[in-house]
Amino acid sequence: MTTTPVSGKQPIIAMRNVSKVYGCGRAAVHALRGINLQIEEGEFVTVMGPSGSGKSTCMNIIGCLDTPTTGSFLFKGLDVGGMSRNQRAMLRRYALGFIFQGFNLLSRTSALENVELPLIYRGTPVHQRRERAMEALRLVGLEDWSHHTPGELSGGQQQRVAIARAIITNPKVLLADEPTGNLDSRRSKEIMELLTSFNRERGITVVMVTHEANMAVYASRRINFLDGLVDTDNSTGGTN
């Protein structure tokens, strides 16, 4: 188990001895069994591991959707475990971007409206919202599809709408749950290149769950989960 060397800079994500237990007594499921993990700002991390290894639970905690049972989770030094529901919602609103598994776009809603959704909750005025949403769609190459609903778009296009929605707020951390899960290799490559460019050009920290080892090459660091613990944690450039 490696931890990044302590520097003067605060890590954006810091987990100390985090465990998560669902249920109680004999039926209790230990999803995480004491994780120590630090992610620095600007990193591109892939998270891998078999299902049930705790990677999704870990992602939910990083995404401030869930809180640890024991241990502490600090986001930019803020203790998320002690936050209220609304405080965590605010953190998600202003600092996090999500690319959910299976796109999770609003059906019967145009691509443009899907993309501008996070800005509505930030109280951005309408015209500014429109402009930024169009810009985000242009960035993912869908400016001509802005008025199509998800049902009228291909899987790759839907995923790009989801990406546009995730980065429109310019989040600190972008969490992606199998963003290439349902796509062929060409579309997967396009998506990965988009994520890489956001990481490089905007300095957005990316944490991505994937099953495909060849997607991990885009990342600067690779974390493997096994049985609720971090199994291996290394940068792809380094040796195992």
Next chain:
Amino acid sequence: MLWETIFLAMHAIRRNMLRSSLTVLGIVIGVAAVIPLVTMGNGATAQITSEISSLGSNMLFVRPGQGGHNPGGAHAPSPMFKAADADAIRREISGLTAVAPTASTVSQAIYGNENWSTSVIGSTDAYLTVREWKIKSGRQFTPGEERAGKAVCILGATVKKELFGAQDPLGISIRLKKLSCQVIGTLRSKGQSTFGSDQDDFVLVPLRLLQRRLSGNNDVSGIFISARDGVSTKKIKGDIARLMRQRRHIGHGQDDDFRVRDMKEIMGAVTSTTRVLTALLGAVAAVSLLVGGIGIMNIMLVSVTERTREIGIRLAIGALEKEVMLQFLVEAVVLSCFGGLIGIALGLTAAAVGVHFLKMPFIFDLRIVLLAFLFSGGVGVVFGFFPARKAARLNPIEALRHE
């Protein structure tokens, strides 16, 4: 901010037209059912009331017989009035405008080949005043004709039509039983009464003529009395009763052998009946409102369940619980108001059409419109609100996983 929320809500409503129209349909049916039923109930009440008052709202009627029903057999029938009783009322009681002693019989009215069975009423010109009949053509009786019991008559509109058609009857003689009788006037039509009888089907002759030549006695079967405007009919009723008890020698403690009734009393009885009718219609309408409400409830519950994933997405990208709830609440309010307005428009149209065909007055009752609107709207809001609150409190992870 509020306008934006409403705008977004309308957007969301348009996004799922089928679901929205089904929700609206419940409200529309509820509101559109209540309004015509209650409006028509009110219209019927108003119509009946106005018809009764067209009989003469200041009218009183005195007839022989014991209160309520005439007991048969065991008791001797109450003696009839005489013309002198009417004269005594006219002379001794103040605050009256007209007193009309009447007697009647049934007879064939014959003219040429035409033959019509009708009732013959013997009275004076005062009868026309009390019952508010208007002369359409010709004239009423002269005092001389009344005194002498001259063979003249005034025709009701139905009798005129049946015997003469379009022909002018004035000056022509018709036959009543064995009596030949000259037509001196016709009456303007009043049409059917509330109770379905034809008010225009009678022939009016001088009382004395009827007594001598048609019925063969001096009886007066009833006295119609008209009170002056502003005079209490209750007081007059008491005065008449006292006078009649004295004239008919009814001892202290004995029951009246006659009865004085006024139109207010009759009107009261009838309006209370129609009020029951309106309440009944209202109850039926309330059931339909309730059924509409249950419809709204179902759609709202299904709608929120169906949109759990949407709620999950919104929560995950940083929407607060209260923001999600507000969104659903505003959607429900906008939908309900929309449905309510359509329902009011439809209901008022249906009421206007129904009232037109039933020939009733159109009585606009703002209270019932508001009540229907608020009820449906309230149901929409309440049943949109509670499932939305439940959903907004969900764990976003679970809401996202919902299919």
